[in-house]
Amino acid sequence: MAELRAVPSAPQRTHTIGEVINLLRPEFPDVTVSKIRFLESKGLIHPDRSASGYRMFSDDDVHRIQYVLTEQRDHFLPLKVIKSKLTAWEKGDASPVAPDQGPPPEAYFATSGVSLTTSEISRSSGLSMDELDAVVDEGLLEPNKLPDGSSTFTDADLQIARAVHRLLKRGLEPRHLRGIRIAADRQTDLLGQLVAPLLRHRNPDNQRRSSEILSDTAQASALVQETLVRSRLRKLLEH
16 A cells, blocks of 8 residues: 655644645645545545634645545545545555556457458357347347448457357357346446546546556456356355
8 A cells, every 4th residue: 555645744733725725736736625625525534623613634634635636546546445445554454465467458458350250250159140149139249330231240259159159058048148248338337437537538648557457457357256156156066
């Protein structure tokens, strides 16, 4: 966990909300009074009140605000996660173990550029034309539509089609796979929230950072899901 960095202020001083803004604005130009009040409403800071009711921020409060803003800007963490990290830090429970590193985005998002016709993906995957149509209808495959009305599929589509073929041969039907597609949609939406602030201002740095975050979190969430399923199925076999 990154250390809370000090701001240039005298020890044991208290600061008005305006002074806090002035201290933080060189590093965080978008910080506002509303933002600081919002952080207080979420329990991330707890400024004292003066006799006349004004908020008075200690140096520790300023450091906490700085830490929260840094975590949001550099790591795009939700406030709930930042608050839990601060709580763990205060209790001395913060883990010194660094997280594993996911695959580089160049590898994770790499494609071969292959373009397959409907008949080619059917033949290569083992799916019949009717099965292929059903899988497309369920949203597991999203072919590219050409001006002449024909469809083409990517190498990623072929991987999905081959995996689906295995499931169908075990007795499942295309409609049974709808839950897998819905789970993938939800996971995509969840991970997309992590990079939404970056993608509002598209530039090469933001694009690179977004791809790093998504390749890491996607691989990690897939690992969690696979391990959970394996664990539950193991218990099923043991009963």
